[in-house]
Amino acid sequence: MAVTIKGTGSFLPEKVLTNFDLEKMVDTSDAWIRERTGMSERHIAENDTVASMSTEAAKKALEDAGKDASDVDLIIVATCTGEVMVPCTACKVQAEIGADNAVAFDINSACSGFLFALQTAAAYISSGMHRNALIIGAEMLSSIINWEDRSTCVLFGDGAGAAFVEKCEEGRGILSMAHGSNGAKGGVLYFRKKEADPAKEDEYEGKDAFVHMNGAEVYKFAVRQVPDCIEKVLSDAGLKASDVDHFVLHQANIRIIEAISKRLGVGMDHFPVNIEKTGNTSSASIPLLLDELNKSGKLKDGDTMVLSGFGGGLTYGACVLKW
Ligand code: UT7
Numbered sequence: 001m002a003v004t005i006k007g008t009g010s011f012l013p014e015k016v017l018t019n020f021d022l023e024k025m026v027d028t029s030d031a032w033i034r035e036r037t038g039m040s041e042r043h044i045a046e047n048d049t050v051a052s053m054s055t056e057a058a059k060k061a062l063e064d065a066g067k068d069a070s071d072v073d074l075i076i077v078a079t080c081t082g083e084v085m086v087p088c089t090a091c092k093v094q095a096e097i098g099a100d101n102a103v104a105f106d107i108n109s110a111c112s113g114f115l116f117a118l119q120t121a122a123a124y125i126s127s128g129m130h131r132n133a134l135i136i137g138a139e140m141l142s143s144i145i146n147w148e149d150r151s152t153c154v155l156f157g158d159g160a161g162a163a164f165v166e167k168c169e170e171g172r173g174i175l176s177m178a179h180g181s182n183g184a185k186g187g188v189l190y191f192r193k194k195e196a197d198p199a200k201e202d203e204y205e206g207k208d209a210f211v212h213m214n215g216a217e218v219y220k221f222a223v224r225q226v227p228d229c230i231e232k233v234l235s236d237a238g239l240k241a242s243d244v245d246h247f248v249l250h251q252a253n254i255r256i257i258e259a260i261s262k263r264l265g266v267g268m269d270h271f272p273v274n275i276e277k278t279g280n281t282s283s284a285s286i287p288l289l290l291d292e293l294n295k296s297g298k299l300k301d302g303d304t305m306v307l308s309g310f311g312g313g314l315t316y317g318a319c320v321l322k323w
Helices: 017-025 028-038 050-065 089-097 109-126 185-189 215-236 254-264 283-297
Strands: 002-011 015-017 041-044 072-080 103-105 131-139 158-168 173-181 246-249 304-311 313-322
Touching: 002 050, 002 109, 002 173, 002 283, 002 313, 015 017, 015 089, 017 028, 017 158, 028 050, 028 254, 041 158, 050 089, 050 131, 050 158, 072 089, 072 109, 089 103, 089 131, 103 109, 103 246, 109 131, 109 158, 109 283, 109 304, 109 313, 131 173, 131 283, 173 215, 185 246, 215 254, 215 313, 246 254, 246 283, 283 304
Parallel strands: 072 103, 072 131, 246 304
Antiparallel strands: 002 158, 015 041, 131 158, 173 313, 304 313
């Protein structure tokens, strides 16, 4: 059974933190951040939570799809920064929007989260277990950042994006999907909920409850693994990279996106980006970009898209979707 995205929505907190603001906080510069990452500003949640941002994005996705909350069968929130562990953020969203008929749960696979939520929803819907799903990627990375560490604090932002997913006619929607994980490399990007006991050794170097990243290792992983995964889904769908109208990739670094465009031999005009304004929002980045494209009318009926996420775990995934 074919499955597609019927509506999208997003939410960005009001406060904007610019590179110039960061210059006043740590030893960095607007030029370094722009050249190395492509970012100029990011949104930071002050009065919002992961649950409230998810709820706003979810309501807009339902509106875009022309659905009522009572229609929703399944809610999946992809997040690694929810303020409350139990109950999960998806249950909070269910209560807030009044989706009384839905089952709700979270998944945590960092920056691949939204892609994995989409694949999970597609699997449930094609199995016949649920008719539809509201999937959300939402993060408040500002809550887990060490604001004195210039190597990480300039990179991340907050926000949420959502999509309503439903069955569709054959030959449309998701044409192929693939995903993978490499847990042995987990130590290159991690954060722990509370500070570790300094007396106890573990595989993670940092003892504090902040994001730690070996940026160069994650970079290398992304530019090798993501094009391979994209080539696999394209080949499974019987397509070539040149057949794709839009590559909607996780927005981690403009140089990663440029390297992937080069590897696939497809110009950057097929790689929409919003990293300049949002920074890296982890699981929110793909649905934020998707909603921007959808609402600005850039997605035409029948366009071929590749969605691809990658990050902590390490995890990665991609799918081909006919809009
Ligand atoms: O979403 C999850 C997945 N995450 C990613 O995909 C991130 C992947 N990695 C990256 O995007 C890049 O590796 C970074 C943007 C994190 C770093 O860029 P880089 O070109 O790999 O820089 P680097 O870490 O090799 O650092 C180069 C220099 C260093 O100085 P020295 O040792 O050459 O003197 C750093 O100390 O830049 C320095 N540096 C900074 N300078 C100014 C690191 N952070 C900053 C900063 N401002 N904010």
